[in-house]
Amino acid sequence: MNTNLFQLRHIGPRTNEQETMLKTISVDSLDQLIYETIPDDIRLASKLNLAPAMSEYEYLNHINELAAKNNVFKSYIGLGYHEAIVPSVIQRNILENPGWYTAYTPYQAEIAQGRLEALLNYQTMVCDLTGMELANASLLDEGTAAAEAMALLFDVRERAKKKAGANKFFISEEILPQTLSVLQTRAIPIGIELVIGDHTKFNFEDDFFGAILQYPGKHGQVYNYADFVTAANEKDIKVAVAADILSLAKLKAPGEFGVDVVVGTTQRFGIPLGYGGPHAGYFATKDEYKRSIPGRIIGVTKDVDGGRALRMALQTREQHIKRERATSNICTAQVLLAVMAGMYAVYHGKDGIEFIANKVHTTATTLAASLNRLGFKNKNTSYFDTLLIEVEADILRPVAENNKINFNYIDKNHVSISLNETVGLGEINDIVDCFEQAFNIKDIIVTEFVTEDAIPSAIKRNTSFLDNDVFNTYQSETDMMRYIKKLERKDLALNHSMISLGSCTMKLNAASEMLPLSNPQWGNIHPFVPLNQAEGYQAVLKNLEHQLNVVTGFAATSLQPNSGAQGEFAGLMVIRAYHQANGDNHRNICLIPASAHGTNPASAVMAGMKVVVTKTDEKGNIDVADLREKAEKHKDNLAALMVTYPSTHGVYEKAIKEVTKIIHDNGGQVYMDGANMNAQVGLTNPATIGADVCHLNLHKTFAIPHGGGGPGVGPICVAPQLVPFLPTNPVVATGGENAITAISAAPWGSALACLISYGYITMLGADGLTNSTKNAILNANYIKERLQGHFSTLYTGEMGRAAHEMILDCRAFKEKGIEVVDIAKRLMDYGFHAPTVSFPVAGTIMVEPTESESLAELDRFCDALISIRKEIDTATKDDTNNVLKNAPHTQEMLTSDVWNLPYTRKQAAFPLSYIADNKFWPSVRRVDDAYGDRNLICSCNPIEDYMETEA
Known part of the structure; x- marks a missing residue:
């Protein structure tokens, strides 16, 4: 052996x-x-052309050698990404613990009370800091959360009687560039017109339904948006704010301005940079929008004995119920990362979060004063952590990079510097040294912090937050470790027994695949660093793309989509771009079998397509005659077929090549949902069955752990004719020569998680x-x-x-x-x-x-x-x-x-x-779902509030 x-x-x-x-x-x-x-005509004739398998020992040496090729600088680039300190107690007991990372989405609440409580903590944290009434249990990243905010406001505009036909959405020019790109991708197919401009000069016209602002702005300036929001509300224009969550410990909560949605990322709450992800995006809104909020909400209910119990509430799987009427295709959250971010707040507590925010702000004011002494002016009149410095960037950059420091080089005369919780006097002096060396200025040494405050009183926070007991109890490591273990014991994960969920592929997440995630040479890379600083990452990502090309039989891969549903949307947007490049703008019909996964029709509508459902026969297979009839009926406008293979019914349909030929003969492209790719790898592939694009659930087939409901990665692989349209990023270019705009915020999506799938394929x-x-x-x-x-x-x-x-x-x-x-x-x-x-x-x-x-x-x-x-x-x-009936x-x-x-x-x-040898005890009896939806509580309210609601 x-x-x-x-x-x-x-x-x-x-x-x-x-x-x-x-x-x-x-x-x-x-x-x-x-x-x-498997039908004869689709079986592969030869084995996959991949490099020989490595042993675990060889692979760990290999991945460490690649890690050494990453040049880890101190990155002060900002733009929504900041180096963060992962508390060791959280890294060891959650990130590295299969009891947390191998759990499944908490659809069975009675055996998921631990992670449900952790997510309730997360929601409470987000509500407290944003000043909003309701938060969900995480989205994918800040860019996609902003897109969901726009979609929500577009959906609810009909309720504002004056806004029934409004289709314009204002975007402040202060928005992060990657967020703007994602908004562009999402807006165009559903008929939203984006208007980008200066929020101080915006005319509140009736044809606008919504607006989004950045708080603080992309280069650090903090604006008082109160007057803007008041004026917008007077015109029934709904306002979203993308806010830095740590800054909200010092800045007035957006909810106090009267905004409708607040979004952002919780990455800087103890989550590694990881070259862009995975990170948990947050989404908070008003209670009145609870029926329209995307993603998952964790709510409080009771079990059959009347005891307190937690569950996923309301539209936990909206797209499965509403299908093509859904306003979002969100299926994967970033649960593991949301759990970590929530635990960061639990561990530090209210006082700790205030201390960290004050420290970050103090380092920024100290650096501003120090650079001012050298003659460099900070153009930001109000700021939290980011300075905008007038300087000759071309002179500064080579010196800074020689000192292993990255700034954000905006243009020839401006650089922004974003500070974070890792910065102390030593790092401030290192930054100052760069300016001194570059411009031959006499040395100054910064020996103490400047205690000035650069936040005007009108936008200073004056409301409390994180007052619940959970945020003020577990500040010792002993207490924190035991709290995490207490919650872990309430959850059934893959480290206890098999999880046999159909269409979800809960396989082994091997330790050797997971170990590299703890290496700071992978964790501390900003997604917008120059490519020569990320040679290890580039090698892994290019190798993984090649491996996925071989597995699927396709020509190219984009790793950018950071969930399966995002992969669906990306694949359809690439098909849309292909038709438009051919002058076929009218092709907008998407055929979808009745048995399809619920995200399929939701994704098609998001991509601007009209869904036509095809029948299945008595054996659960696609009704080929019905498909042919509808393909021929719509041949002039046919854009795509979405098909899952093997089928959602668990069958390799023999007619699959006939099905794909029908679509091609009528001018369409074939999108294959990769949910069941675990039944194809090495035996058949999407190219062989006649597909043109597929997404792959790396969190299913390729061993990325489900993490209680995320992270997910959903790359798309495409045939040659679709390669030019693969998605790009506005900061670091990716994709094809005619690339669509961004699908997610980071250039390579959740790059850190891609290490897992790379290890899986390389070792097998x-x-x-x-x-x-x-x-x-x-x-x-x-x-x-x-x-x-x-x-x-x-x-x-x-x-x-x-x-x-x-x-x-x-x-x-x-x-x-x-x-x-x-x-x-x-x-x-x-x-x-x-x-x-x-x-x-x-x-x-x-x-x-x-x-x-x-x-x-x-x-x-x-x-x-x-x-x-x-x-x-x-x-x-x-x-x-x-x-x-009494179970569990x-x-x-x-x-x-x-x-x-x-x-x-x-x-x-x-x-x-x-x-008896390994008994798992559910911690609550059967939960009352209906009660929880009627009496929605989705934050850590005192028990008295819960009892009052019950009464």
Whole structure:
């Protein structure tokens, strides 16, 4: 046994276990199983042309050698990115802890109370600092959060009677350049006209529905926006503000100005720069917009015993419900990063955040005074952390870079310098030295801080924040460590048991893939540094792009989209640009099968397309005749087809090449959703089936951990004709020669997280990737076979095989009074997270075991479902007091003096013998979703407020 092979560690079933499983499903070999599963005409004829696999030891040496090629300067570039100190207690116990980074999105609230509490803390922090009433549980970055703000204000404009037809959106010229680019990308397809200008000269005309301001401005000037907002409100123009969250500890909260939305990034609350991401964007707004807010909101509700419980509230999956009527396609948040940022506030507390903000401001005023002594004027009359200096930039730059310092070089005569929490007197003197050396000025030494305040009293903060107990209790490391552990114990993550969510691919996130994320040579690189300072990153990103090109069969890749839904949008925008370049501006029809993921129609509408739904047949496959009819009907205006392969129903549809040909014959392009790419790698690929563009969920197929709901990375890979249109960035150019504007804020999206997928592919190599796919298919078909006779599989291929996932039909159990949600909650008592519930078919569960699970774990899962099936058999429709309806059972129930249930404690909590060896206890009983939506509380209110609401 070659223990150097990483695939030996990644793939769960041992060779002898594979033989047992193959025998169970009645095939002689893995190759026979693949033959019976994947259509002949799309199987690859040769293996992937990738470099030989590295061992874990070789890879860690390799990645460290690449890290050494990154030249880590002190970067004072700003523009929304600042070096931050990651508290060690948070790095070790959250970022590096699989109990936090391998958890799934908290759709099953009873086994996710820990991260739900952490996210509630985050929301409270954001509400307190912004002065707004409501915040969500994070967006992707500041740029995309601003775009969501614009979309929300555009959506709600109809409520302002004077604004029914208004389509102009004002953008202050102080906006960050990358935010402007993302706004441009989002505005054009949905008919928003952007007007960029000086906010002090803006005419509040009736054809404007909204505006966005930057606070402080992009080069550091802090404006008093009160009069602007008052004038806008008088004209029913809604205002969004993009605000630096740390500055809000010293600046008046935007909510006090009367704004409608506040957005930004929480990166500087203890999140590594990571060459641009991942970071948690924040979004806060008024309570009246709670039905329109994008993304996820964590709310307070109660469980069946009346106890306090947390859950995702309101439109937690808006796009799945509203589909093409959704105003956002947000599906992934940045949960792990939001948890870290919230914990940063918990650890430092109110006094600590004030101290850090004061320190940053003091370093800025001290530097301003020091440079003034040298004769360099700061043009900012009011500022928090950024100076705008008049200086000959061409003379200063080479000296600064020789001293390993980066400034923001605006033009030949202006440089901005943004300071951060890592700056002390030593760093101030280093900056001053650069000016002295460049202009041959006599040395001065800064020996003490200047205590002047550069913030006018009219915009100074005078309201309190972070007053809740959680922000004033855990300031010692001992207390903080125990608080983090207390929350971790409430969550079921992949380090406890398999998470078999269909379409979500919860596979091993190997330690060797994760280790580089803690290396400051990867973490402390600003996304806008010169490319020669990021040679290690550039090597990894280019290699990863090449690897993904090989895997997909396509010509080029953009890593910029930082979620799967963003990848969908990016792919469709590239298709849109391609048609426009060909003079086909009228092509705007997007065909989408009825079985498609909910983000597909939402993304199509965001890209300015009209959705036409095509039918599926009784076997769950695309109805080819209906598709052909609609493609031919709309051939003059057909833009694209969005298709998932294998299908959302877990089947390799044999007609896929016929489907893609129909689209091409009628002038359209084929977009393939990469949600199920884990069933393709090494065996087939999007190019072979006839697609033109696909997005890949690196947080699914390529091992980036889900982190409780994010980070995600959703790059797009494209055929040759689409390469020129790949997205760019206004600060660091990326993409094609006719690139669309930015999809996300950073040039390469969440670059730090891309290290994980690079490690995954590099250590597996061609054989390991292919074997992973084969074993994913093996594991799924083994579960299908073991459950036969207990649960029926709704859809299979022509030879009766499933792909890497399957849909189990639970609709017949309604006759017994048992709903699919009862099965989901009962699985918690057996120590398992439920599979995907009621998607894509109501009343079903979709199971995907992945390749990482061993035979023993698969058997435990099957044993649990079979045991539940027997419990269903004993249920009756009239008896709701049974073990399924009462699930999950908490430790508090089991240890109570009173037990009045018609089954034993053992039946409730230990129905199978394996459970006693590793029991997981849900921390609350079944939550009341309806109550939580009727009585929305989404911040850390005192318990008295909760009880008053309940009354």
